Amino acid sequence: xxxxxxxxxxxxxxxxxxxxxxxxxxxxxxxxxxxxxxxxxxxxxxxxxxxxxxxxxxxxxxxxxxxxxxxxxxxxxxxxxxxxxxxxxxxxxxxxxxxxxxxxxxxxxxxxxxxxxxxxxxxxxxxxxxxxxxxxxxxxxxxxxxxxxxxxxxxxxxxxxxxxxx
Numbered sequence: 001x002x003x004x005x006x007x008x009x010x011x012x013x014x015x016x017x018x019x020x021x022x023x024x025x026x027x028x029x030x031x032x033x034x035x036x037x038x039x040x041x042x043x044x045x046x047x048x049x050x051x052x053x054x055x056x057x058x059x060x061x062x063x064x065x066x067x068x069x070x071x072x073x074x075x076x077x078x079x080x081x082x083x084x085x086x087x088x089x090x091x092x093x094x095x096x097x098x099x100x101x102x103x104x105x106x107x108x109x110x111x112x113x114x115x116x117x118x119x120x121x122x123x124x125x126x127x128x129x130x131x132x133x134x135x136x137x138x139x140x141x142x143x144x145x146x147x148x149x150x151x152x153x154x155x156x157x158x159x160x161x162x163x164x165x166x
């Protein structure tokens with residue numbers, strides 16, 4: 001397989017865990033909306049309370065999903081290649097709930113949420129599949145948040161999630 005930098009957007013989407021298994025025309029439809037973006041180490045990608053505009057697929061590097069105040073940030077979940085963030089962008093004018101920060105130099109595919117929603121409405125098969133995959137991400141984020149705060153309180157909880165795509 002060619003090096004990641006030499007892959008087309010279509011090939012990157014075909015290989016990404018979140019979009020793997022989608023049909024060729026669906027991949028092409030998504031590739032037409034994608035742009036590759038690189039974030040520097042420690043760069044804030046999403047600020048909590050900010051209007052969420054973009055949905056991201058991590059290609060390389062990693063980010064941390066944080067809950068925080070001006071004095072303290074608690075990492076809820078670390079996300080690496082094959083994972084996604086920014087699902088709030090699919091909800092219209094939703095403010096993001098978490099801060100997302102690059103832990104290292106990180107390359108992502110970025111999609112404007114409004115563009116994705118438009119495609120999902122015009123292609124209900126793709127829309128349904130992508131929204132089901134996104135729901136799994138939301139469930140995973142809720143579980144990660146619950147687990148992290150239970151850990152901080154000295155409580156161990158069992159995972160209720162089975163085979164969730166992240």
